[in-house]
Amino acid sequence: MMGEAEKVDKFLELAMDAATSAGRLLREGIDKIAWIKHKGEINLVTEMDIKSEKLIKEKIQEAYPDHQILAEESDIPHAGARFRWIIDPLDGTTNYAHGFPVFCVSVALEIEGTVELGTVYDPMRDELFTGRRGGGAMLNGERISVSDISDLNNALLATGFPYDLRESEANNVDNWNAMLVRAQAIRRAGSAALDLCYTAMGRFDGFWELKLFPWDVAAGALIVREAGGKVTHLGGETFNIYSREVVATNGNIHSDMIEILAKGKRP
Secondary structure, eight states: OOOHHHHHHHHHHHHHHHHHHHHHHHHHHTTOOOOEEESSSSOEEEHHHHHHHHHHHHHHHHHOTTSEEEETTSOOOOTTOSEEEEEEEEETHHHHHTTOSOOEEEEEEEETTEEEEEEEEETTTTEEEEEETTTEEEETTEEOOOOOOOOGGGOEEEEOOOTTTTTOSOSSHHHHHHHHTTSSEEEOOSOHHHHHHHHHTTSOSEEEEESOOHHHHHHHHHHHHHTTOEEEOTTSOBOOTTSSEEEEEOSTTHHHHHHHHTTSOOO
């Protein structure tokens, strides 16, 4: 009989296969998008979001038909499932729709309420980030760890802005302005999952964002923690993938970032 560790290994293999297969599909289709629709004033969905999600869901359902799936373009399933796959089939849709090659596929598995594994695949750089709870974080099979920067003045940070930034005062602009004069620099690349993975392997020293969804952060937040980083809410509270905000850092600059972000508007 297969043990629990072996089962998680099989789940991770499936997540990696699904993410890389969907990523290759996206890479091949980046210049061939047939249609783009608006889900909101500036929130997009493309045919490739749908195709990528369909591919991932079919792989999971073929292997584990009794598992639940929470995906960006699908209805949210009921709470309480033992196994729930959390999928972002195309994180960075706006980038993708414009041909800007910064996007990824994110697949995580939550077992009895705890995210046990996650993988994020960047098809344009062929970079596969993986994390397993208690098992460390990897980039293309090599262990990764967060940076050792300890002074916020020397830190390269990342963030993003919510789709309702034109309507809501809790739009992260105040945080951006406050952090801009404290950090070495800030980048806004357009993919929360990649921002988290870049924090996990030291390209960024910290990341924060508001109004995110579970599929944006489930895999990436786990990868940061497994790389030795720290993940909380903007006020320093215990992180939960369903609470829609995140601060992820190398740990050294976390308290300084929290002090600044605590003064900003929150949803």
